[in-house]
Every structure is written in C-alpha cells, then in structure tokens.
Amino acid sequence: MALVKPRKPVEPIPTEDGGDPLLRLEDADPARRRAAAHALGGRADAVDALAKRLPREQDASVREALLTALVLTGTADAARSILPLLASEDVGLRNGVIESLQQMPAAVVMPEVAPLLRSDDPDLRIFAAQLIGRLAHPDRLPSLIGVLERDPEVNVCLAAVEALMEIGRPDALPALERLATRFPDDPFVAFSVDAARRLFSGP
Incomplete structure (x- = not known):
C-alpha cells in the first residue's frame, strides 16, 4: 500500500461569532449547526465530528x-465515516448517505464500499450492490458479476441484476444466464434474467 503524505493541519475556520465551527455542531440552534457544517466542508479534521x-x-x-460538508471533503476517511449509516433504520438518512457517496470520487468510494459485498448482513450487501452500480469505476462490473456468481441470497443477486441493467453492459449476460441456473425455481430471478436478456439482446 502506498504511503500517504501527512496532511498539513487545517486551521479552524471561524464562524460569524468568531468561534471554531467544530464547537458549534452541538449548538442548540439549528441555524448555527447548519452554518458550522457549511464552514467545515473540506476540512479533514472535521470528518469524525460531522459523521x-x-x-x-x-x-x-x-x-x-x-452530508454536503463530507462530500466536499471527499476523502476515503469521509466515505468510510458514513458507511456504517447504511445500516440505519432511518430511510431518509440512509438515502442521503447513498446519494452523498455517489457524489464523492468513485476511486475513493469503491475500495470502501466493495468489502460490504461480503458483509454478513444481506441488507448491507444489497445497498452496496446498488451503490456500486452507480459508481463510474472500472471494477463495478466484475464486482457485480461476482455477486451473481457467489451470493447465497436471491434478493442480493436481484439488486445486482438491477444495477447491471442500469449500467447496460451486454457482456454481463453470460453471468445473468448462470444466475438463472443457480435459482431455477425463483420466478423473480426468471423474470429479471428474461428482462435483461431482452434488453441486452435487442429486438
């Protein structure tokens, strides 16, 4: 693994009242918390507090x-800090995290998200497959094909099928055909694979 050059410490950016915005993230006034978050965008030392x-x-x-502040920071630490929130029961928060990760550099996000495809939690694997399908990264196709070939949960595989159809890569069709043989009695798999076959094979 390449060595990462230590970042130069970032000086605190004062808020309107002259204080460090890191201290204002816990303010009782939401307007002050919002202003503090805006001021912390791009600050590597604020990632933990923001998350x-x-x-x-x-x-x-x-x-x-x-979330915008973390997107502006755009580092691996920023991406890593919000990945656990994909397991949140708060749908709004979870969707916000997914959208934010999509806006970060794919080269930063992909190495952090890909390991979730091996999580013990099938829901996390579903979210990871959905997210990977939206990342403009060269590893997304082999990662999603790997899901089709190995994941034991049909719903995770179906999430990967949907992602592959959105990507629109015909070279995924052989893996989709093999998925149909893995789950021969599942009508959702049969329907999804047939839809992908029509999409990739043309009229």
Missing part, C-alpha cells in the same frame, strides 16, 4: 449540510 453528528441530527437542513 458522529449525523445520526443524532433531527433537522433536515442541517443533516443535508453535514
């Missing part, structure tokens, strides 16, 4: 500002 605030934040506009 920890997210699951506790109830104000939608502040939550959006927190």
Whole structure:
C-alpha cells in the first residue's frame, strides 16, 4: 500500500461569532449547526465530528449540510465515516448517505464500499450492490458479476441484476444466464434474467 503524505493541519475556520465551527455542531440552534457544517466542508479534521453528528441530527437542513460538508471533503476517511449509516433504520438518512457517496470520487468510494459485498448482513450487501452500480469505476462490473456468481441470497443477486441493467453492459449476460441456473425455481430471478436478456439482446 502506498504511503500517504501527512496532511498539513487545517486551521479552524471561524464562524460569524468568531468561534471554531467544530464547537458549534452541538449548538442548540439549528441555524448555527447548519452554518458550522457549511464552514467545515473540506476540512479533514472535521470528518469524525460531522459523521458522529449525523445520526443524532433531527433537522433536515442541517443533516443535508453535514452530508454536503463530507462530500466536499471527499476523502476515503469521509466515505468510510458514513458507511456504517447504511445500516440505519432511518430511510431518509440512509438515502442521503447513498446519494452523498455517489457524489464523492468513485476511486475513493469503491475500495470502501466493495468489502460490504461480503458483509454478513444481506441488507448491507444489497445497498452496496446498488451503490456500486452507480459508481463510474472500472471494477463495478466484475464486482457485480461476482455477486451473481457467489451470493447465497436471491434478493442480493436481484439488486445486482438491477444495477447491471442500469449500467447496460451486454457482456454481463453470460453471468445473468448462470444466475438463472443457480435459482431455477425463483420466478423473480426468471423474470429479471428474461428482462435483461431482452434488453441486452435487442429486438
């Protein structure tokens, strides 16, 4: 693994009242929390605080500002910090995390998301497959094909099928055909593979 050059410490960016915005993330006033999150975009030293605030934040506009700040930072640490929130029962938060990861550089996000395809939690594997399908990364096709060939859960495989259809790569068709033989009695697999066959094979 290549060595990463240490980042130069980032000086705190003052808020309007002259304080460090890191200290304002816990302010009782949502307007101050929102302003603090905006001020922290791009600050590597703020990633942990921003991510920890997210699951506790109830104000939608502040939550959006927190995610935007992490997207602007765009580092592997930023991506890694919000991946656990994919397991959140809060659908809005989970969708916000997925959308935010899509906006980060694919080269940064893919190495962090790909290991989730081996998670013990099938829901996490589904979210990972959906997200990988939306990343403009050269490894997304082999990663999704690997799901079709190895994942024991049919719903995870169906998520990968949907992602592959959205990508529109005909070279995925042989793997889709093999999926039909893995789950020969599942009508959803048969329907999905047939739809993919029509899409990739043309009229």
